[in-house]
Amino acid sequence: MPPLLDPAALTVDAGQLQAQVDALAEFSSTPAPGVTRVLFTDADMAGRRYVKSLMRAAGLDVLEDAVGNIFGRWHGTAGLHGRVGTGSHCDAIPDAGKYDGVVGVLGGIAAARALQAVGFSPRRTIDIVMFTSEEPTRFGIGCCGSRLLGGALDADALARLTDADGVSFDAARRAAGYSADYASATLKPGDYAAFVELHVEQGPVLEREGLDIGVVSAIAAPASFSVTFRGEGGHAGTVLMGERRDALVPAAALTCYAEELACGSDSPDSVATVGMLQVHPGAVNSIPRTATFTLDVRDTSLAARGGIVEALKRRAQELAKERRLECAFDVINEDPPADADADIMAAVEESAAAQRLRSRRIVSRAYHDALFMARVAPMGMIFVPSKDGVSHRPDEYTSPQEMANGAQVLAATLARLAA
Ligand code: GLV
Ligand code: MN
Ligand code: MN
Numbered sequence: 107m108p109p110l111l112d113p114a115a116l117t118v119d120a121g122q123l124q125a126q127v128d129a130l131a132e133f134s135s136t137p138a139p140g141v142t143r144v145l146f147t148d149a150d151m152a153g154r155r156y157v158k159s160l161m162r163a164a165g166l167d168v169l170e171d172a173v174g175n176i177f178g179r180w181h182g183t184a185g186l187h188g189r190v191g192t193g194s195h196c197d198a199i200p201d202a203g204k205y206d207g208v209v210g211v212l213g214g215i216a217a218a219r220a221l222q223a224v225g226f227s228p229r230r231t232i233d234i235v236m237f238t239s240e241e242p243t244r245f246g247i248g249c250c251g252s253r254l255l256g257g258a259l260d261a262d263a264l265a266r267l268t269d270a271d272g273v274s275f276d277a278a279r280r281a282a283g284y285s286a287d288y289a290s291a292t293l294k295p296g297d298y299a300a301f302v303e304l305h306v307e308q309g310p311v312l313e314r315e316g317l318d319i320g321v322v323s324a325i326a327a328p329a330s331f332s333v334t335f336r337g338e339g340g341h342a343g344t345v346l347m348g349e350r351r352d353a354l355v356p357a358a359a360l361t362c363y364a365e366e367l368a369c370g371s372d373s374p375d376s377v378a379t380v381g382m383l384q385v386h387p388g389a390v391n392s393i394p395r396t397a398t399f400t401l402d403v404r405d406t407s408l409a410a411r412g413g414i415v416e417a418l419k420r421r422a423q424e425l426a427k428e429r430r431l432e433c434a435f436d437v438i439n440e441d442p443p444a445d446a447d448a449d450i451m452a453a454v455e456e457s458a459a460a461q462r463l464r465s466r467r468i469v470s471r472a473y474h475d476a477l478f479m480a481r482v483a484p485m486g487m488i489f490v491p492s493k494d495g496v497s498h499r500p501d502e503y504t505s506p507q508e509m510a511n512g513a514q515v516l517a518a519t520l521a522r523l524a525a
Pocket of ligand 1: 471
């Protein structure tokens, strides 16, 4: 086996990485400083072209699968089965920042370049992946690309998802130029020997503790639901209060109850959010006939999450009964958590220490593509600090050096895993 390279010799050009992050942020459907890049919109397609151009410039072979997951492939020298994967996503929720996901994709390409610069040749093939639609913005469910790869989403169900305009996922991917058979995308266990994702922390821990690197030990379990109350519309002036079947009031009550349950939970990691709400017909002077909203509930403890969800379902039915409404409480996703692989965590820790970077183990409360890659490969994640813990906002920030630190640790980790 060739000698392990010296991780301290790996350098990522922080200025160049920042310039690429800034260049990608230009592809947005809303004005700066916010970034909006929704799946298969013009901004997303332009961002994809840019990422592919960076992959090609780094000498990587570019491949795309049935749903537009993009792979920058660096062929290994040993012909071994089981690639080493890294990567993240470049789609961005409405009015997001520049760094969420992007650091893992552009940092992955930078890591490959850093390894090339010291003459490293991987024995195992290394893939830098840009996953399709990690964010749930367009089709309502997150991690479409990695769910399909990891076998966590049935291809027929994915194809049938529709966006707010009634366009199916299948029609959208075809319009974007992706038409291969879905089955060809799904991975088999063993296709990846390891997967490690670099990402911004999106929380305050590393910055608060003055640390450079988070070694993710587990990813919390996300769940989301679509809830609809259906009542009776009518004139806001003429229908007296006692006769109303207003659909919005119970939606508001359930939103408050979700907050109450998460705040009162024994688990410190319980969180619950109503992030979208549509009221029909939606006029100042009209009683809401339907109210449809999303519920996002997460926890590191499945039992705690389950308790909150069950209580919310019960309360939704009670509210509907009390107010003579119909209620539909539909599951969008209920995913288990994932543990990181002990060897990958050790590889990240040793890589950070060799570069004199300070690290700690940390739980990811956000979900990531790594959650679904963990179903088919040993998984790890590397976090870098987020200023004030802010994310999913235009003022999200990670400094050029912090990003470069993460990419350097990623490079050293990939070298260990692919050597
Ligand atoms: C990912 O964007 C998440 O919502 O955790
Ligand atoms: Mn995100
Ligand atoms: Mn992300």
